[in-house]
Amino acid sequence: MFRRVLVANRGEIAIRIIRTCRELGIESVAVYSDADAGAAHVAAADRAIRIGPAAPGESYLKADAIIDAARQSGAEAVHPGYGFLSENAAFAAACADATLVFIGPPADAISRMGSKIEARRLMSGAGVPVVPGEAPKDQTTAALLAAAERVGFPMLVKPSSGGGGIGMREVYKREDAEAAFDAARRDAEGAFGNGTLYVERLVRRPRHVEIQIFADDRDEVVSLFERECSLQRRHQKVIEESPSPAMTPELRQAMSEAAVAAARACGYTNAGTVEFLLDESGEGTRFYFLEMNTRLQVEHPVTEQVLGLDLVRAQLMVAAGQGLPWRQDQLRQRGHAIECRVYAEDPASGFLPQSGPLWLYREPAGPGVRVDSGFREGDTIAVHYDPLIAKLIVSAESRTTALHRLERCLREFPILGIRTNVPFLLALVRHPDVRAGRLDTGLIDREIERLVAESTPADPVPPAVAAAASLADTNRRSPTASPIGDDPWTTLGGWRN
Amino acid sequence: MAPKPVRMAVDGKEITAAPAGDGCWTLTSDAGIERVWAVGTSERSWVFHDGRVYVLENRASRRGSRGHSISNTLTAPMPATVRTVLVKVGDEVAEGETLVVLEAMKMELPLRAPKAGRVAEIRCAPGELVQPGVTLVELS
Numbered sequence: 001m002f003r004r005v006l007v008a009n010r011g012e013i014a015i016r017i018i019r020t021c022r023e024l025g026i027e028s029v030a031v032y033s034d035a036d037a038g039a040a041h042v043a044a045a046d047r048a049i050r051i052g053p054a055a056p057g058e059s060y061l062k063a064d065a066i067i068d069a070a071r072q073s074g075a076e077a078v079h080p081g082y083g084f085l086s087e088n089a090a091f092a093a094a095c096a097d098a099t100l101v102f103i104g105p106p107a108d109a110i111s112r113m114g115s116k117i118e119a120r121r122l123m124s125g126a127g128v129p130v131v132p133g134e135a136p137k138d139q140t141t142a143a144l145l146a147a148a149e150r151v152g153f154p155m156l157v158k159p160s161s162g163g164g165g166i167g168m169r170e171v172y173k174r175e176d177a178e179a180a181f182d183a184a185r186r187d188a189e190g191a192f193g194n195g196t197l198y199v200e201r202l203v204r205r206p207r208h209v210e211i212q213i214f215a216d217d218r219d220e221v222v223s224l225f226e227r228e229c230s231l232q233r234r235h236q237k238v239i240e241e242s243p244s245p246a247m248t249p250e251l252r253q254a255m256s257e258a259a260v261a262a263a264r265a266c267g268y269t270n271a272g273t274v275e276f277l278l279d280e281s282g283e284g285t286r287f288y289f290l291e292m293n294t295r296l297q298v299e300h301p302v303t304e305q306v307l308g309l310d311l312v313r314a315q316l317m318v319a320a321g322q323g324l325p326w327r328q329d330q331l332r333q334r335g336h337a338i339e340c341r342v343y344a345e346d347p348a349s350g351f352l353p354q355s356g357p358l359w360l361y362r363e364p365a366g367p368g369v370r371v372d373s374g375f376r377e378g379d380t381i382a383v384h385y386d387p388l389i390a391k392l393i394v395s396a397e398s399r400t401t402a403l404h405r406l407e408r409c410l411r412e413f414p415i416l417g418i419r420t421n422v423p424f425l426l427a428l429v430r431h432p433d434v435r436a437g438r439l440d441t442g443l444i445d446r447e448i449e450r451l452v453a454e455s456t457p458a459d460p461v462p463p464a465v466a467a468a469a470s471l472a473d474t475n476r477r478s479p480t481a482s483p484i485g486d487d488p489w490t491t492l493g494g495w496r497n
Numbered sequence: 498m499a500p501k502p503v504r505m506a507v508d509g510k511e512i513t514a515a516p517a518g519d520g521c522w523t524l525t526s527d528a529g530i531e532r533v534w535a536v537g538t539s540e541r542s543w544v545f546h547d548g549r550v551y552v553l554e555n556r557a558s559r560r561g562s563r564g565h566s567i568s569n570t571l572t573a574p575m576p577a578t579v580r581t582v583l584v585k586v587g588d589e590v591a592e593g594e595t596l597v598v599l600e601a602m603k604m605e606l607p608l609r610a611p612k613a614g615r616v617a618e619i620r621c622a623p624g625e626l627v628q629p630g631v632t633l634v635e636l637s
Binding site: 352383423455456469 | 503505507508510512514520521522524526528531533534535536537542543544545546547548549550551553555575576577578601606626
């Protein structure tokens with residue numbers, strides 16, 4: 001096993017990786033930008049190295065600065081976490097050149113899965129179902145139109161490069177297709193410098209269900225089963241759970257086999273996720289390959305809680321050449337786990353990211369409750385990075401008990417000094433379709449007005465809130481003093497939102 | 498010595514507030530027992546109550562801010578980096594015209610002229626980190 005590992009990330013994922021390193025007796029090295037000198041992940045690590053100014057491009061995304069830090073610290077391996085350099089094939093290759101072990105898949109597996117058209121071709125060849133569609137070599141409007149007619153309407157136009165829904169367009173009628181091609185091409189050229197398009201059949205109200213796989217360098221590939229991530233806001237996952245309410249043993253088996261075939265087809269090692277769309281329209285349920293994420297996912301704790309294992313430990317073992325710690329027949333799902341992402345964002349003002357101080361930050365606790373957090377009370381959320389504060393993961397014996405537990409935890413997760421999406425998450429967890437497990441990727445966007453309305457403060461302000469506000473003023477400095485002292489019957493009022 | 502509970506009246510209702518740890522209070526009234534968390538400064542209080550967050554401005558600071566004109570200035574709404582300044586001193590601008598683009602947490606935030614006028618002063622430069630409330634552009 002490695003003696004020292006550099007963690008090339010920040011926030012909750014850096015801390016989560018450092019914790020497993022400590023359990024394995026591995027020394028952890030954190031890296032930090034100037035904005036993060038006092039950050040929680042720096043305090044959590046055994047040592048820490050400054051890599052540059054606050055801007056991500058000059059620090060966490062700067063491959064040579066990170067490789068220098070790894071060399072300087074004597075680390076033998078680099079864990080990239082998620083985001084930043086985690087799916088950058090050039091960085092994985094640069095680590096290898098510097099004789100550092102990149103804790104993730106080989107560089108060529110990352111680049112193969114990075115192009116959507118290439119990944120699609122590879123998956124079709126491996127017998128993994130893909131959404132019926134075409135990626136015409138001839139990219140003229142006439143050729144695209146002919147491809148669209150073969151695929152059928154409604155259809156989706158997508159750029160080959162990039163992600164995040166940029167350039168994607170739904171087309172319901174043939175006469176709207178030409179305009180959609182022009183607009184998608186413009187968007188794709190502007191955003192990714194590559195206007196190559198492909199067309200595929202539009203799956204209406206799909207679920208997003210993904211399979212966690214794990215491969216080692218001894219030709220073992222296992223499926224760690226599914227996570228359902230249908231609750232998304234503009235392609236950004238908000239709540240993830242496992243098992244999926246839509247799953248049957250037969251479907252799980254078929255999807256697991258497809259995901260393992262996908263991993264084998266691209267020569268994969270380490271942890272990866274194969275994302276699928278689930279189509280429940282018409283008879284039976286069909287699944288289609290969406291893309292492969294060649295890294296540890298944000299939502300990996302859901303799998304850890306349901307299977308009772310540590311994915312980061314397995315990542316370190318596989319990267320160190322020790323092989324997978326489990327065989328397929330030892331892996332079992334037990335009970336239900338749900339994760340929600342707590343963001344510094346204000347649902348009432350269009351989910352605008354927020355920055356500022358965490359004056360008060362108290363995590364919920366209790367049986368089946370896990371909080372992976374990147375911050376402590378008194379810390380400041382900086383403007384430069386992703387506004388994820390923490391992930392709240394609950395597990396319980398059934399989906400219903402897990403939902404009750406999640407609701408209880410959200411009602412006991414006070415974060416003050418900065419706006420967060422906690423009230424929005426609570427409204428989402430209480431939504432009847434979420435309760436019933438009737439999920440699809442458009443649910444949040446369709447129900448957004450109702451959800452935001454339910455997460456705004458009650459009007460008029462409840463008496464308990466007015467009372468607490470009056471107690472708050474000097475509370476931080478001196479818990480015994482209150483602005484009205486011990487003088488009873490002081491009449492309060494005049495508070496406003 | 499444990500702090501004593503505080504008795505108070507809100508909108509004619511009696512409430513007893515017992516401290517339940519740093520920033521946390523247990524409130525007892527006719528409505529039952531409720532747990533709230535609260536912090537504050539002299540300007541505003543933040544309260545967490547049953548999964549919802551309330552930001553309440555107190556009367557003193559509200560009085561202070563009344564009558565303050567903001568229509569001639571463009572201020573930063575949140576801590577952010579100035580990405581581009583689209584105008585220079587002396588430019589005539591229309592109401593709603595984008596004057597400055599800020600960037601915060603990977604998002605662009607265009608700031609628009611609150612009214613038509615002439616740019617009197619520019620108090621920020623691209624790349625600069627600005628704090629909320631700081632004046633970026635002054636119009637005349």
